[in-house]
Amino acid sequence: xxxVTQMEGPVTLSEEAFLTINCTYTATGYPSxxxxxxxxxxxxxxxxxxxxxxxxxxxxxxxxxxxxxTTSFHLEKGSVQVSDSxxxxxxxxxxAGTALIFGKGTTLSVxx
Amino acid sequence: DTGVSQDPxxxxxxxxxxxxFRCDPISExxxxxxYRQTLGQGPEFLTYFQNEAQxxxxxxxxxxxxxxxxxxxxSTLEIQRTEQxxxxxxxxxxxxxxxxxxFFGEGSRLTVL
Numbered sequence: 144x145x146x147v148t149q150m151e152g153p154v155t156l157s158e159e160a161f162l163t164i165n166c167t168y169t170a171t172g173y174p175s176x177x178x179x180x181x182x183x184x185x186x187x188x189x190x191x192x193x194x195x196x197x198x199x200x201x202x203x204x205x206x207x208x209x210x211x212x213t214t215s216f217h218l219e220k221g222s223v224q225v226s227d228s229x230x231x232x233x234x235x236x237x238x239a240g241t242a243l244i245f246g247k248g249t250t251l252s253v254x255x
Numbered sequence: 256d257t258g259v260s261q262d263p264x265x266x267x268x269x270x271x272x273x274x275x276f277r278c279d280p281i282s283e284x285x286x287x288x289x290y291r292q293t294l295g296q297g298p299e300f301l302t303y304f305q306n307e308a309q310x311x312x313x314x315x316x317x318x319x320x321x322x323x324x325x326x327x328x329x330s331t332l333e334i335q336r337t338e339q340x341x342x343x344x345x346x347x348x349x350x351x352x353x354x355x356x357x358f359f360g361e362g363s364r365l366t367v368l
Contacts, residue, residue, distance in 0.1 A: 177355045187359040232297050236355045245297030
């Protein structure tokens with residue numbers, strides 16, 4: 144079945160460091176791909192998305208590119224801030240377009 | 256837009272008791288989802304409604320679980336004869352037609368003693 148695999152955390156960085164969180168997926172057809180973020184004490188919220196191969200999603204300085212050849216959707220940010228500390232979830236939605244399938248999440252901790 | 260609200264935020268119950276969670280979605284959203292999340296895991300899909308119709312159920316949703324969405328507005332998730340393995344955060348989300356843009360509530364945490 145469809146699945147998402149994320150790099151395990153926690154990821155601990157200093158402010159202004161470069162961030163990469165790896166995400167790979169297994170799915171039939173052409174799924175849509177997403178990154179969700181959960182800040183401490185808050186609900187999950189959509190960070191960015193890409194709906195077809197080679198699309199780049201971006202938001203709040205974060206980027207991810209839908210790579211069908213490597214079945215990947217890695218999250219990157221050039222310079223992280225303390226306020227980026229959160230749990231990040233990679234997710235896919237298959238072509239039927241119903242439920243999202245989430246990875247296990249990666250905790251990011253940024254220190255000043 | 257007041258967001259997705261869930262009630263109660265935390266429920267502690269004894270094994271064997273029944274519990275019910277309520278979700279109020281964003282008013283113009285016709286799709287509503289229930290997920291379960293345990294510590295260190297991502298959200299796991301339970302069930303999905305489009306308006307009042309329950310269109311998909313995960314195999315995780317045993318016969319002790321039932322969900323309803325009368326009149327296509329709020330939804331309830333009931334767990335009968337709770338077990339310790341039911342302890343988790345139960346998340347509700349709603350969306351319109353655009354793919355994957357789910358709006359999540361803050362969740363209802365269930366602790367079964």
